[in-house]
Amino acid sequence: MPKNIYEKIWEAHLVYVPEDQDPIIYIDRHYVHEVTSPQAFEGLRLAGRKVRRPDLTFATMDHNIPTTNRDKPIADPMSALQVETLKSNCKEFGIQCFDMHDPRNGIVHVVGPELGLTQPGMTIVCGDSHTSTHGAFGSLAFGIGTSEVEHVLATQTLLQRKSKTMQIHIEGELPIGVTAKDLIMHIIGKIGTDGGTGYVIEYTGDVVKKLSMEARMTLCNMTIEAGARAGLISPDEVTVKYLLGRAYIPKHIPEEELIQLWLSWASDPNCSYDKTININAVEVEPQVTWGTSPEMVSPISGRVPVLNEIQDTNRRNAVEKALKYMGLEEGIPIESIEVDKIFIGSCTNGRIEDLRDAARVVKGYKVSKKIKQAIIVPGSMLVKEQAEQEGLHTIFLEAGFEWREPGCSMCLAMNEDRLNPGERCASTSNRNFEGRQGKGGRTHLVNPAMAAGCAIMGHFIDIRKWKFND
Amino acid sequence: MEKFTVLKGIVAPLDARNVDTDQIVPKQFLKRIQRTGYEDVLFYDWRYLDDGKTPNPKFEMNSERYQGATILLTRDNFGCGSSREHAPWALKDYGFRCILAISFADIFYNNCFNNGILPITLSADIIEQLFGEVRAKENYMLEIDLVNQSITKENGEKIHFDIHSFLKERLINGWDQIGLTLRYEELITNFEKQHPLKL
Numbered sequence: 032m033p034k035n036i037y038e039k040i041w042e043a044h045l046v047y048v049p050e051d052q053d054p055i056i057y058i059d060r061h062y063v064h065e066v067t068s069p070q071a072f073e074g075l076r077l078a079g080r081k082v083r084r085p086d087l088t089f090a091t092m093d094h095n096i097p098t099t100n101r102d103k104p105i106a107d108p109m110s111a112l113q114v115e116t117l118k119s120n121c122k123e124f125g126i127q128c129f130d131m132h133d134p135r136n137g138i139v140h141v142v143g144p145e146l147g148l149t150q151p152g153m154t155i156v157c158g159d160s161h162t163s164t165h166g167a168f169g170s171l172a173f174g175i176g177t178s179e180v181e182h183v184l185a186t187q188t189l190l191q192r193k194s195k196t197m198q199i200h201i202e203g204e205l206p207i208g209v210t211a212k213d214l215i216m217h218i219i220g221k222i223g224t225d226g227g228t229g230y231v232i233e234y235t236g237d238v239v240k241k242l243s244m245e246a247r248m249t250l251c252n253m254t255i256e257a258g259a260r261a262g263l264i265s266p267d268e269v270t271v272k273y274l275l276g277r278a279y280i281p282k283h284i285p286e287e288e289l290i291q292l293w294l295s296w297a298s299d300p301n302c303s304y305d306k307t308i309n310i311n312a313v314e315v316e317p318q319v320t321w322g323t324s325p326e327m328v329s330p331i332s333g334r335v336p337v338l339n340e341i342q343d344t345n346r347r348n349a350v351e352k353a354l355k356y357m358g359l360e361e362g363i364p365i366e367s368i369e370v371d372k373i374f375i376g377s378c379t380n381g382r383i384e385d386l387r388d389a390a391r392v393v394k395g396y397k398v399s400k401k402i403k404q405a406i407i408v409p410g411s412m413l414v415k416e417q418a419e420q421e422g423l424h425t426i427f428l429e430a431g432f433e434w435r436e437p438g439c440s441m442c443l444a445m446n447e448d449r450l451n452p453g454e455r456c457a458s459t460s461n462r463n464f465e466g467r468q469g470k471g472g473r474t475h476l477v478n479p480a481m482a483a484g485c486a487i488m489g490h491f492i493d494i495r496k497w498k499f500n501d
Numbered sequence: 502m503e504k505f506t507v508l509k510g511i512v513a514p515l516d517a518r519n520v521d522t523d524q525i526v527p528k529q530f531l532k533r534i535q536r537t538g539y540e541d542v543l544f545y546d547w548r549y550l551d552d553g554k555t556p557n558p559k560f561e562m563n564s565e566r567y568q569g570a571t572i573l574l575t576r577d578n579f580g581c582g583s584s585r586e587h588a589p590w591a592l593k594d595y596g597f598r599c600i601l602a603i604s605f606a607d608i609f610y611n612n613c614f615n616n617g618i619l620p621i622t623l624s625a626d627i628i629e630q631l632f633g634e635v636r637a638k639e640n641y642m643l644e645i646d647l648v649n650q651s652i653t654k655e656n657g658e659k660i661h662f663d664i665h666s667f668l669k670e671r672l673i674n675g676w677d678q679i680g681l682t683l684r685y686e687e688l689i690t691n692f693e694k695q696h697p698l699k700l
Contacts, residue, residue, distance in 0.1 A: 043697050046685065046688055046689055046692045047685050047688045049685070051667065051670065052667045052670070052671070052681065053667050055682060055685060055688075055689075057689070057692055057693075057696070059696075059698060059700055066531050066532075066585075067584065067585060067586065069534035070534065070535065070536040070586075073534070073536070074536075078679070080679070083689075087700060094531075095531075095532060107532070109532035109533065110532055112532075112534065113532050113534055116534050150698070152697070152698060153698060158584060158586075159583075159584055160582065160583050160584040160608060173608075174584035174608050175584060175608065175611075176584055176585075176586035176589075176608060176611060176612035176615060177536075177586040178586060178612065178615035178616070178678070179611070179612075179615065181679065182678055182679050182682065185679045185682075185683070186679060186682045186683060186686075186689065187689065187693075188682060188689055190678065190682070192665070224519055224578055224581055225519075225577060225578040225581070225604055225606070228578070228604060228606065228607060229607065258578065258581065258606060258607070259607075260607045260608065281699070283699070284699060292697075292698070324519045324521075326519075345518060345576065346518075349517070349518050349519070352517075443523075443528050443583075444528060445528045445529070445531065445532070452551075462521070462523070462582060462583075464521045464523045464524065464582060465523075465524060465546065466523065466524070466527055466546045467523050467528075470527070470546055
């Protein structure tokens with residue numbers, strides 16, 4: 032019987048199905064970061080347990096580290112302690128740690144793929160919901176809580192119930208100026224933030240096949256915002272081309288054999304899913320969120336909702352609350368919204384292609400005087416290095432952007448990079464929750480070129496009409 | 502882990518959809534490296550005025566009548582967003598042992614079971630009805646019986662709820678999951694020897 036990729040990976044990783052509990056699945060990669068791991072390591076110590084496979088466990092610091100003055104000690108003593116704790120835990124338990132000063136440091140979901148740690152057919156977990164990113168490689172990847180982090184450290188396995196599968200089939204062609212970010216925001220707007228709950232989503236169709244690995248990562252990254260724990264894309268020649276030659280690709284398997292192994296995980300023709308949703312890419316426009324949940328999203332040509340046009344009472348109440356928080360009037364055009372700050376970065380949009388997209392818009396322009404701060408935070412040291420080799424940093428700096436060190440930064444504002452109350456931000460990150468970028472801060476999610484255009488004009492613009500200087 | 506069998510307690514309402522874990526515990530409190538001590542930061546941005554200390558009188562749960570609540574009543578997609586286990590830690594430290602909602606986000610749902618919290622999914626109609634009753638009567642209490650999968654109102658009316666049998670057993674017994682899995686250590690070793698990815 033033909034199988035989809037989720038079924039293949041699931042079956043290949045079943046260690047045991049006990050009678051009295053959920054199936055035990057094997058975990059091939061465990062990524063660890065400073066915020067969700069200290070209590071797990073402490074749990075191991077208290078129980079006198081070891082890390083079963085330190086060789087399959089990799090740590091990086093990203094959430095809580097500064098994006099400036101890395102040579103100086105971290106000013107916030109609590110952040111400093113958390114970062115130091117990860118370092119000492121990794122040392123104690125024998126885990127490779129890409130610390131703040133390592134040339135391979137960066138956001139966990141940028142680092143794993145670019146080092147080739149993430150490979151097709153793997154099961155990958157991390158104490159971070161955006162672990163779904165790695166599904167772009169055809170690996171089953173999802174976020175877990177700290178108790179589960181401890182479980183994986185101790186046993187290299189996890190208890191899981193099998194998910195239902197959803198196929199999101201995307202046909203047509205993405206219009207120029209429309210990116211994978213817009214596609215996933217459009218999908219979330221359509222199915223809602225709980226539309227994928229209980230499912231693992233596989234993205235299929237011509238449009239997906241044509242996406243670069245960076246774009247596929249963006250698509251899978253925000254799958255969690257649709258409520259599905261994992262997004263998957265079947266591996267193909269694009270996947271293979273991206274991976275070959277990367278640092279952690281196994282050397283003990285001949286290349287041809289490795290490629291065959293990777294491609295064998297792809298969904299079989301005529302496999303089935305529990306549910307299928309069809310998307311026509313031609314209909315997708317650049318997207319901008321106007322509310323406090325990723326499903327509160329509009330095409331750039333649209334308007335903020337009008338309350339009395341919403342029938343459902345609970346929904347209307349939620350929109351009313353969101354508009355109040357966001358300080359927006361009903362019915363105004365999205366393009367008329369002015370912003371204070373710009374954030375380009377994050378595990379959603381902090382990769383080299385994202386920075387190229389933004390730089391292409393910025394070239395030959397200056398950041399608007401209305402903008403208080405515009406920062407570019409590369410996803411990793413390697414992304415930063417690549418961008419500098421291409422001269423992108425010069426374009427940004429000349430226009431008036433700040434060029435920062437890598438990290439999660441203003442996506443969740445755990446470090447110093449944040450919004451002040453009432454400030455409005457065009458952000459390439461993934462969550463527009465209340466207070467996400469700082470208490471009282473107002474987040475509008477967009478793609479990198481849209482954020483760059485907004486920086487130049489001081490308000491949202493339709494990037495499809497931009498005059499490029501190239 | 503603390504066992505969960507029967508709980509009788511005051512119900513507190515949180516009338517919102519899509520409550521995310523950033524809202525349950527804001528990021529500035531994720532810098533701590535301990536597992537407990539989060540009771541004062543639960544729903545921090547909603548719960549306090551701008552000084553971060555004075556209880557916000559507009560936040561319904563702050564009302565005197567809901568003090569000491571152990572059951573939280575809310576709407577759909579509770580616990581969406583970040584995987585941070587600080588969210589269930591804070592709910593538990595505050596005193597909640599049971600959450601009634603129309604639906605839960607996946608990762609949060611799992612995290613509850615690792616912390617002795619029982620998340621119960623009920624229909625939108627029942628949740629709506631409960632919101633009405635909680636607000637109508639001070640000290641509104643419910644009795645949650647996990648063993649029999651029933652919720653009993655003070656007037657004796659019962660509501661049945663569904664839960665996966667394995668998850669139910671875990672809560673009732675308060676099992677240490679790692680200890681349970683390590684019973685199968687030999688099987689894990691065997692699996693590693695024939696892993697298809699030759700790790």
